[in-house]
Each structure stands twice: as C-alpha cells, then as structure tokens.
Amino acid sequence: MCTRKCSRCIGITLFPLAACAIVSNILLYFPNRRVLQLSEITDLVWFFHGILGAGILVILPAFMMLGAGRAGCCANRCGMLLSVVLAVLGFTGGVYCAVISSLGLIGGPLCDTGDGEYLYPFRNDTLEDNYLFNQTMWSICKEPENIVLWNTILFSILLAIGVIEAILCFIQLISGLTSFICGSCMRKRKTNISGM
Secondary structure: OEHHHHHHHHHHHHHHHHHHHHHHHHHOOOHHHOOOOHHHOOHHHHHOHHHHHHHHHHHHHHHHHHHHHOOOOOOOHHHHHHHHHHHHHHHHHHHHHHHHHHHHHHHOOOEEOOOOOEEOOOOOOOOOOOHHHOHHHHHHOOEOOOHHHHHHHHHHHHHHHHHHHHHHHHHHHHHHHHHHHHOOEHHHHHHHHHHO
C-alpha cells in the first residue's frame, strides 16, 4: 500500500473539517445571530477550541499531508517524519477540541433565567439528571432565546469534528511512521529492486 495516497486523502478530508470547526466556533459567539456582551457569552467558547484546536492546528498538518501525498514531493523519509510531527500537532488539536466541547455540553450555556442575571443553571447537575437528557429543563433559560439548543448543536458538531480529526491524524501518524521506517511506497520499491 502506498502511504502517499493515504496522506493525500487524509489531508483533503481535514480541510473541510477544519473550516466547519472554525465556523461552528464563531457561531457560538452569536447565539441566534444576536450580538451579546462579552460577559454574556459562555466561558468555554473563549478557549477557541474550534478556531485554534480543530482549525489552525489541523490545517497545518493538512497542508503537509497534501505535500507528502504528491509523487516526488516530501515522499522521502525526512518529509514523512515531518508529517508525523505535524500529525501529532493535529491530533492534539482534535483532542483539545473534543475535550472542551464535551465540557461545554456537560456544563451547559450561560443564560438569563428570567431575573436579568446571567448564570450557568446546569453546571451543578449530575449525569443522571443532566439537562441534555431532559429537554423540559431547557425552558429555564429565557435569554438569549434558544441558547440551550444553539450551544448543544454547535458543541456537538465541534465534538464530532474533533474526534474525527484526532482519528485521521492518528492514522496519518501510524502511516507516516510506517513510511519513515519502511519507505514511502512498497510497490515502487519492489519494482525498482526487481528492475536492477
């Protein structure tokens, strides 16, 4: 199996995932397309897990994987080793996004419960009576409108993207290490040896 093709496929797949992560993270700042004051935005959004973690930290290895996937370019052992290092960076970004998104889902959004004060009404819930499993609790949040649904959907999207990116980068890590140790393309190597 040629590891260059694997690298190219993973690199191509990571670009739209990173773009979706960046857009999803930006949308968390504008619940229902409303501009809120900084103090009214859920604190975990400020960790930039979609923009930095699943976005920028994944786009960098994606470029390298595309380069490693081209014939004659970065197909040497040094190039594949660099793709392994960058795959670790992408894996870290994906895991970071998944962890922060999980915490965002568990803790719930910052919202006004009707008295004009913004707080986290779901942060002290146990897993048994968590708001995610009881949608009747969502009506506790009065402002911004539909904030619970907004946060739940976007944090879920970011969680899924982070997990997929981490898996793809891990596959590239294994593929790149294999290529570094054994060469970038087994078939090409056998053909060259038999031609001698």
